Amino acid sequence: MLPRHRRFLGICCVLIIVGLASFLILKSFQDNLLYYLTPSDVIAGKAPEDREFRIGGLVVVGSFYREEGSLTSQFTLTDGAATVNVNYRGILPDLFREGQGIIVRGLFNKSRVFIASEVLAKHDENYMPPEIHALSTPTE
Amino acid sequence: MDLKQIYKYGSPPQYFKLSLKSENWFLIPGIFLMIIGCVGGLFIAPPDYQMGDAFRIIYFHVPSAFLSMSAYAYMAGAALIGIVWRSNVAFSVAKSIAPFGASFTFLALVTGMLWGKPMWGTVWVWDARLTSEFILLLLFLGYILLHLSIKEQKKADLAASVLALTGVINLPIIHYSVVWWNTLHQASTISKLSSSSITGDMLWPLLVMIFGYGFFFWGVICRVVASEILKREKRSKWVEQYIKELR
Numbered sequence: 001m002l003p004r005h006r007r008f009l010g011i012c013c014v015l016i017i018v019g020l021a022s023f024l025i026l027k028s029f030q031d032n033l034l035y036y037l038t039p040s041d042v043i044a045g046k047a048p049e050d051r052e053f054r055i056g057g058l059v060v061v062g063s064f065y066r067e068e069g070s071l072t073s074q075f076t077l078t079d080g081a082a083t084v085n086v087n088y089r090g091i092l093p094d095l096f097r098e099g100q101g102i103i104v105r106g107l108f109n110k111s112r113v114f115i116a117s118e119v120l121a122k123h124d125e126n127y128m129p130p131e132i133h134a135l136s137t138p139t140e
Numbered sequence: 141m142d143l144k145q146i147y148k149y150g151s152p153p154q155y156f157k158l159s160l161k162s163e164n165w166f167l168i169p170g171i172f173l174m175i176i177g178c179v180g181g182l183f184i185a186p187p188d189y190q191m192g193d194a195f196r197i198i199y200f201h202v203p204s205a206f207l208s209m210s211a212y213a214y215m216a217g218a219a220l221i222g223i224v225w226r227s228n229v230a231f232s233v234a235k236s237i238a239p240f241g242a243s244f245t246f247l248a249l250v251t252g253m254l255w256g257k258p259m260w261g262t263v264w265v266w267d268a269r270l271t272s273e274f275i276l277l278l279l280f281l282g283y284i285l286l287h288l289s290i291k292e293q294k295k296a297d298l299a300a301s302v303l304a305l306t307g308v309i310n311l312p313i314i315h316y317s318v319v320w321w322n323t324l325h326q327a328s329t330i331s332k333l334s335s336s337s338i339t340g341d342m343l344w345p346l347l348v349m350i351f352g353y354g355f356f357f358w359g360v361i362c363r364v365v366a367s368e369i370l371k372r373e374k375r376s377k378w379v380e381q382y383i384k385e386l387r
Contacts, residue, residue, distance in 0.1 A: 093261030
């Protein structure tokens with residue numbers, strides 16, 4: 001075996017070991033790496049009780065309500081299967097609108113309303129000019 | 141063509157000449173493409189239906205992010221060749237790429253943060269995509285610092301290259317982070333070949349910019365590698381000869 005073959009094999013071994021190690025680490029931290037839970041996860045009881053966590057979902061069309069002159073808004077998040085009612089006091093991001101993907105961080109209160117301390121808008125990977133969008137969603 | 145011809149460029153003077161010769165072949169098309177891409181992206185492409193003109197930062201964010209990852213792949217490839225073939229030229233290439241890879245990673249992060257503030261409502265979150273891209277920046281910086289901290293050239297090359305190679309594992313993690321985990325960061329727009337996530341009139345400046353960044357990057361790297369080789373070979377005859385010819 002030439003020295004350079006030995007060095008090449010050595011590098012391969014190191015890479016395989018590092019790859020395996022990363023795989024195991026990432027697998028065991030799978031839950032922590034999830035940035036948010038879906039409403040279905042929450043209903044299934046996967047949400048922590050004692051600390052803040054995040055829920056991601058679409059704002060149900062027609063569910064948004066905010067009193068005139070108030071910063072407190074209410075809306076419902078859905079993933080198609082389950083829904084969560086959210087209450088938030090503060091300024092909403094630009095992309096916040098009904099039908100849009102949103103991530104909220106906070107805790108449930110006693111009446112199972114999610115009190116959010118932070119609202120983030122999730123943008124999808126689709127980009128299009130307004131005319132194309134009007135064509136693709138004629139009902140709006 | 142005989143494949144062994146490629147060994148010729150393992151010799152520092154040959155590679156030095158090659159990089160000086162090819163510099164403009166990368167740099168000029170790179171700058172040209174970047175100008176076209178900027179005009180196309182900033183003025184010709186239509187605004188987005190939701191984000192308006194703010195989406196235009198994609199024309200800088202995506203090419204920077206793309207280049208930051210490919211720069212790392214090039215660096216690791218050069219490090220591999222350096223270790224296996226004990227090639228000083230390959231080590232020079234790896235060392236030259238590191239600061240530019242770090243710069244483009246930094247650009248990708250900053251442009252993302254500028255966009256994230258108005259759109260997401262936050263500058264930074266520790267989701268899988270942002271965190272793994274940040275680790276990429278740390279890997280580049282780690283390579284640079286490790287190389288700086290070891291005085292002896294050969295040892296520094298070897299140690300830094302091993303670091304670069306082990307960090308390769310981060311590349312698939314960055315790429316698939318948006319698929320494997322729920323992230324705030326959106327999924328890839330252009331790597332999906334099947335469905336169109338972006339319309340053609342918005343897409344072409346993006347592709348032009350990606351190629352422009354790539355060519356520009358290699359143009360700069362050619363020049364930096366040439367100077368790195370000169371520095372390493374400063375005591376050799378051919379450098380002496382070269383300097384004499386310059387005068």
